[in-house]
Amino acid sequence: MLSLLNHTTVTIALGAAILGAVSGSLGSFAVLRRQSLVGDAISHAALPGLVAAYILTGAKSSLVLLTGAAVAGLLGMLIVMLISNTSRVKFDSALGLVLSVFFGLGLVLLTWIQKKPEAAMAGLDRFLFGQAAALLRRDVWMFACVAAVVFSLLAAFWKEFKILAFDRDYGVSLGMPMRSLDIILTGLVTVAIVLGLQTVGVVLMSAMIVAPAAAARQWTNRLGRMVLLAGLFGAGSGVAGAVASTAIQRLPTGPTIVLIAGFVVLVSVTAAPRRGLIAEALRRRHNRQKLRLDAVLCDLFELESQHELATPHGHTAQAIQAMSFGEGPVDKTLAELESRDLAARFGSERWTLTGKGRQRVERMIHKLESGNRHEE
């Protein structure tokens, strides 16, 4: 247990937690706007900026390199917006175009500087796959500062971002500067992604934008709760992944975090109340049973109305079965009706409606008739 709580683990876990919280909450907006893959594009587009910053300044400090990466990422997204706003080329194609071309440009720059003698830049490996173990306490402080800025901007522009996510045109009609807001939000996402690049890498950072938000969406219909939950899911996956990868040898941190985030999505999609697959299946079963009960009840009523009501009588299960042709056996349904006091046995073989059952059918008929009147 001691090994789990040593200094490095705590640093990595803290860093991953902050990263997960920031990317999860910002990702909520991307997911709601059906732009989940912006993370993928930004993280690839950041490469030429990173390399260019190194070429121009020769600096190895991560702040300078990350600034370069952020500038390139944002530039890439601005180009995506320009292409998808002014031409028939759709958002997804523009994303794919920008991510591959920018990444290609980054490769060109990278191979070009590697020819130079003084090139001692950290390998592309670290950029592609991240290296959580290299996180320093200093980096965590930087993460915390950036997170504070991101969250305060999120709070400051909450209403505007909400409109941007759900009804952009309405925002335009109110005279809000939607394009600038779009750029600000994209800028925040870019910052979050660039921060994550050195920890979890290019491909996995895009998952940290999508997975926590998609999971959170299943549990609530309110934006505030979704953002909060997504942040929690992101932070939780971050901590769990960091701890797991320290506990088990040769388990890389970034992919482990993504695996855990994917697991959270799986659990949410299956088990979330109301929206989840299990809840949906239960609801469907319940509805089917209710329809079945009502159908048999109506059949009994129909049979009953063919006789003198004054004389009490019953009908055999076979007669009822014959009426619900094509459905399953009615015995179970009749037993269920009996337990709900809607139908009763009449003698040993026959069935009849109870007063309560009759009332229920009459109510249904009344509802149908008033519904029909309504339509007329």
Place this chain on the structure above:
Amino acid sequence: MTRSQIEIQAIAALAAAACALPGVFLVLRRMSLMCDAISHVVLLGIVVMFFVVGDLSSPLLTVGAAITGVLTVVLVEALTRTNLVKRDAAIGIVFPLLFSLGVILVSRHAGDVHLDTDAVLLGELAWAPFNRVSINGHDLGPRGLWSMGAVLVVNIALLLAFYKELKLATFDAGLAASLGLAPAVVHYGLMTVVSITAVEAFDVAGSILVVALMIAPAAAAWLVTDRLDHMLYVAVAMGVVGALGGYWAAHWMDASIAGCIATVLGLLFGITFLLAPSRGLVSLAWRRRQQKLSFAGTMLTIHLLHHEDMPEAEKENRIAHLGEHLRWGDHFAMTVVRNAEREGLVSRSDDGKLNLTSDGRSHALEVVAQ
């Protein structure tokens, strides 16, 4: 040119053509990012297949990669069909997950395997000529040439065989379904083709270049033409030009060939985006300006008509006065008047008074009558 230079260019050109064909349909069907996803998960397929056969040069590795590509599509569709997650989010969840699995597998068994993840993802076209096919000691040329050639032939054959179905399912899925064409079959068929093409191309060029080869030429072609067949031709041509241009750029700068091809393709798209006839940014801006000027010219003739033969015409029908009535700046007013003069709607007398020509008068009357 040396022999290996020619071979590299041939492989690049074949890969570009083979990728451009399915790319056109990806762009039209808004599925562009599917090829990004597929090209990433290939890693998992290669790793898993390697554990099964234990041989890095086995062709089964490619089969495994193609299967993972299709698996990605199936998983994305399954997740989308629950209606709980939109398709873009489903892509964004599924492919990093499968990719993560691949990375974890590689690093868990890093000691036993020499799998260079960099090479898988980035590819290096420069090495392609060293991987050769030979039968009985006869050298038949680089493997990449054969594999890309085969993929290109298959893609062309499939395209010719199912052109009508693809076209209909792409532009009107509803009609295709009502005619019994099963859009789902077309969808999965297309995705299988994308998978196989991506895996083969990626073997020679790396995953990111595959995305560029599929999307950039197709997106550029879409800005040039409205016809599907023309779009296919243009995309293939653009891809081949990009591949050859990229090769020479790389040669000249001594840089990554894949990176240079992607960059050149990006430049080609950029040029098309700006300069495409009728859909380019420049031509859009020009047309917008022409419409603005022509509308303003009509306004001018109506204004002149309104005050014609009136006592105030002497004062109203002058350039200096237009700003007050039509809220035009001096410069814009001048441009409009010059334009109208050129079109023969308006004439200027020596003292600067504006008069309608007979053409201008009938134009104004016509518009007012409407």
